[in-house]
Amino acid sequence: MTQExxxxxxxxxxxxxxxxxxxxxxxxCLGCGEALAARLxxxxxxxxxxxxxxxxxxxxxxxxWPDSAWQVPWMHSLFSNAASIGAGMEAAxxxxxxxxxxxxMGGDGGTFDIGFQALSGMxxxxxxxxxxxxxxxxxxxxxxxxxxxxxxxxxxxTSPAGSESMGKRHLKKDIVSIVAAHHIPYAATAxxxxxxxxxxxxxxxxxxxxxxxxxxxAPCPLGWGHDGxxxxxxxxxxxxxxxxxxxxxxxxxxAGAMPIREVRPVSDYLGLQARFRHLFADSARARExxxxxxxxxxxxxxxxxxxxxxxxxxxxxxxxxxxRRGGMRWA
Amino acid sequence: xxxxxxxxxxxxxxxxLCRPQVVSAYPIxxxxxxxxxxxxxxxxxxxxxxxxxVESEFSAAxxxxxxxxxxxxxxxxSSSQGILLMSEVLFNISGLRIPLVxxxxxxxxxxxxxxxNDQQDSMAVRDAGWIQLYCAxxxxxxxxxxQAYRIAERCELPVxxxxxxxxxxxxxxxxxxxxxxxxxxxxPAFHFDRKLDPANPISVGTLVSxxxxxxxxxxxxxxxxxxxxxxxxxxREWQDMTGRDTGGLLGVAGDADxxxxxxxxxxxxxxxxEAMEASTDTEPACLITLRAFRPFPEQALRDACSGLxxxxxxxxxxxxxxxxxxxxxxxxxxxxxxxxxxxxNFSVGLGGRDVPLETWSRALAAVAGNAGAGFDMLxxxxxxxxxxxx
Ligand SMILES: Cc1ncc(C[n+]2csc(CCOP(=O)(O)OP(=O)(O)O)c2C)c(N)n1
Ligand code: SF4
Ligand SMILES: [Mg+2]
Numbered sequence: 001m002t003q004e005x006x007x008x009x010x011x012x013x014x015x016x017x018x019x020x021x022x023x024x025x026x027x028x029c030l031g032c033g034e035a036l037a038a039r040l041x042x043x044x045x046x047x048x049x050x051x052x053x054x055x056x057x058x059x060x061x062x063x064x065w066p067d068s069a070w071q072v073p074w075m076h077s078l079f080s081n082a083a084s085i086g087a088g089m090e091a092a093x094x095x096x097x098x099x100x101x102x103x104x105m106g107g108d109g110g111t112f113d114i115g116f117q118a119l120s121g122m123x124x125x126x127x128x129x130x131x132x133x134x135x136x137x138x139x140x141x142x143x144x145x146x147x148x149x150x151x152x153x154x155x156x157x158t159s160p161a162g163s164e165s166m167g168k169r170h171l172k173k174d175i176v177s178i179v180a181a182h183h184i185p186y187a188a189t190a191x192x193x194x195x196x197x198x199x200x201x202x203x204x205x206x207x208x209x210x211x212x213x214x215x216x217x218a219p220c221p222l223g224w225g226h227d228g229x230x231x232x233x234x235x236x237x238x239x240x241x242x243x244x245x246x247x248x249x250x251x252x253x254x255a256g257a258m259p260i261r262e263v264r265p266v267s268d269y270l271g272l273q274a275r276f277r278h279l280f281a282d283s284a285r286a287r288e289x290x291x292x293x294x295x296x297x298x299x300x301x302x303x304x305x306x307x308x309x310x311x312x313x314x315x316x317x318x319x320x321x322x323x324r325r326g327g328m329r330w331a
Numbered sequence: 332x333x334x335x336x337x338x339x340x341x342x343x344x345x346x347x348l349c350r351p352q353v354v355s356a357y358p359i360x361x362x363x364x365x366x367x368x369x370x371x372x373x374x375x376x377x378x379x380x381x382x383x384x385v386e387s388e389f390s391a392a393x394x395x396x397x398x399x400x401x402x403x404x405x406x407x408x409s410s411s412q413g414i415l416l417m418s419e420v421l422f423n424i425s426g427l428r429i430p431l432v433x434x435x436x437x438x439x440x441x442x443x444x445x446x447x448n449d450q451q452d453s454m455a456v457r458d459a460g461w462i463q464l465y466c467a468x469x470x471x472x473x474x475x476x477x478q479a480y481r482i483a484e485r486c487e488l489p490v491x492x493x494x495x496x497x498x499x500x501x502x503x504x505x506x507x508x509x510x511x512x513x514x515x516x517x518x519p520a521f522h523f524d525r526k527l528d529p530a531n532p533i534s535v536g537t538l539v540s541x542x543x544x545x546x547x548x549x550x551x552x553x554x555x556x557x558x559x560x561x562x563x564x565x566x567r568e569w570q571d572m573t574g575r576d577t578g579g580l581l582g583v584a585g586d587a588d589x590x591x592x593x594x595x596x597x598x599x600x601x602x603x604x605e606a607m608e609a610s611t612d613t614e615p616a617c618l619i620t621l622r623a624f625r626p627f628p629e630q631a632l633r634d635a636c637s638g639l640x641x642x643x644x645x646x647x648x649x650x651x652x653x654x655x656x657x658x659x660x661x662x663x664x665x666x667x668x669x670x671x672x673x674x675x676n677f678s679v680g681l682g683g684r685d686v687p688l689e690t691w692s693r694a695l696a697a698v699a700g701n702a703g704a705g706f707d708m709l710x711x712x713x714x715x716x717x718x719x720x721x
Pocket of ligand 1: 034055056057058079080106109110111134136138139140142
């Protein structure tokens with residue numbers, strides 16, 4: 001006789017033993033995109049990893065002596081040398097004949113700006129290191145100053161909007177293209193709004209022998225001026241507007257892009273954030289900048305062919321994650 | 332085995348005997364030959380290690396740091412501008428208590444640009460929390476490099492072995508390079524307790540609040556103070572194995588009853604020794620060679636100077652606006668003696684200016700009268716100053 005038992009699927013899923021590299025107890029702000037991204041990365045990378053972390057919010061909110069939220073070997077040295085520390089770890093592990101993977105990580109400041117040279121050197125030398133950039137588009141740890149990743153027209157404490165200023169004058173640096181120009185095996189962008197896409201890309205990078213790069217868009221409620229509950233929505237809109245395309249590059253060439261089911265106007269994204277508030281003033285300058293940002297988004301959509309052509313391509317929504325998990329919706 | 336080797340080649344061979352697993356460096360005159368020689372040893376299969384030729388000194392030091400943190404013995408070398416570019420990492424390495432050895436091929440700092448020797452570069456990072464050892468000749472450079480690994484790994488502190496650029500790095504000397512067996516017996520395989528390891532994950536380099544910072548600094552300071560004994564112990568062990576008395580905190584030579592002493596660091600030692608031996612007409616003097624500048628060997632220095640009336644400190648660096656760097660520290664250390672010697676402090680040989688044998692008689696003449704015992708530039712040529720500066 002068989003006995004019928006009811007298996008609560010959601011519970012089952014929740015109770016699966018899961019590796020957590022970054023545990024609770026850290027001190028990130030509510031709704032911090034960077035904390036979420038780092039958790040997803042460390043979860044997917046598994047336990048046989050060694051981390052080199054640049055100075056920045058992530059380092060500060062996860063480790064306050066004598067506490068640490070990391071369950072993996074983790075080291076912070078300086079702001080600008082995460083890639084070189086990672087390279088040194090990798091050289092040592094290689095000399096010891098170990099297969100432990102090295103992940104170096106930093107914020108946009110530690111990656112686009114001050115750590116840029118070390119990153120380029122590490123990529124050029126072909127170290128077996130996955131570099132993860134948590135992009136919250138400013139120096140958050142020091143109080144929201146502009147970086148070369150800050151988008152055009154965003155207000156920060158060093159690019160404030162005012163009667164003579166519409167926020168940051170310059171464009172966001174196209175880091176992933178620069179990284180890809182090193183002709184490394186794998187580079188990709190990702191967003192906290194698409195967790196299973198992050199997992200997939202981390203696993204892909206983990207399997208690569210050689211340098212790989214993952215650029216994760218991670219909203220910062222404090223610096224961007226949005227409600228902490230809206231982090232995922234804001235992140236998803238960055239993708240759906242075309243402002244932050246999700247792409248994969250192999251050996252320097254574009255190998256894939258996540259198509260957008262329904263392209264949204266950039267104002268939907270910008271309107272949720274205080275850093276773009278000045279763009280909604282009733283002025284010619286504001287309208288001009290809005291148009292400028294829309295043009296940048298349109299450009300991305302065209303270059304990466306982001307407009308989905310069939311329902312099959314419609315992977316940008318919450319549903320995309322579900323589909324990737326095998327069509328079932330868990331919890 | 333005795334052989335004639337260029338200083339840089341000898342240092343590279345000594346490093347190789349220590350079996351580093353990761354070597355990372357960036358070229359700069361006069362350190363270049365060391366890195367080139369190491370690269371050659373790797374290319375010829377003599378040294379089995381990961382050679383990481385980085386894009387800057389900042390990364391050279393960072394790669395070495397990452398390598399030791401991950402559990403491997405590492406090595407780097409630099410000089411002058413490279414030391415300054417590394418400086419942020421140097422402080423970090425010592426604060427993290429990373430046992431790393433590096434060579435500093437001493438060279439002046441720009442501006443004005445000079446590729447020649449003085450010791451401004453290592454002096455600029457004297458407060459970086461590293462053990463700093465200064466070599467008088469290339470035999471010492473070899474011996475102290477090997478000793479440095481033993482010291483670093485016993486103390487969990489980084490060691491900077493300073494050798495005068497060109498004077499040592501580019502000079503051929505007959506020296507004894509120990510054989511591999513001896514070095515293997517002297518230096519155990521690398522072991523680092525606090526290494527990063529997935530089987531036993533730890534977090535390193537965390538944020539420390541004011542609640543704990545002073546204690547962390549105290550710990551670091553104590554470790555450096557205690558390294559003095561380990562440096563001496565290592566010197567004795569090395570002497571037992573090789574019969575050579577190299578290393579240690581300081582060396583004293585010359586007349587034991589002398590009333591006049593001269594204190595130097597690095598390769599001036601040989602010049603002074605020769606000059607003092609040659610000058611029979613002057614009063615007896617003793618020569619003190621400071622081999623360890625960090626830890627500062629306060630007690631050993633007091634012992635060496637207790638009978639002196641006058642002490643001449645010659646150094647190849649200065650702190651503009653203050654005067655001598657070593658001189659001020661020596662003066663402070665001796666001030667607690669019952670009858671401290673008068674300390675006369677001179678800079679010599681800045682930016683590669685030759686330090687000839689006459690330096691000794693010049694120094695003696697300069698302190699003969701009861702002139703002020705402050706700081707001066709012993710080899711200044713007033714005729715070469717711009718007119719308006721006179
Ligand atoms: C050499 C150096 N310059 C400046 C700083 C100050 N600093 C620390 S973190 C940081 C900004 C970090 O920005 P980012 O890398 O984007 O990381 P986030 O905090 O935004 O996650 C700055 C400027 C430093 N620690 N070191
Ligand atoms: S400031 Fe921004 S990035 Fe930093 S912890 Fe807060 S939300 Fe996260
Ligand atoms: Mg940032």
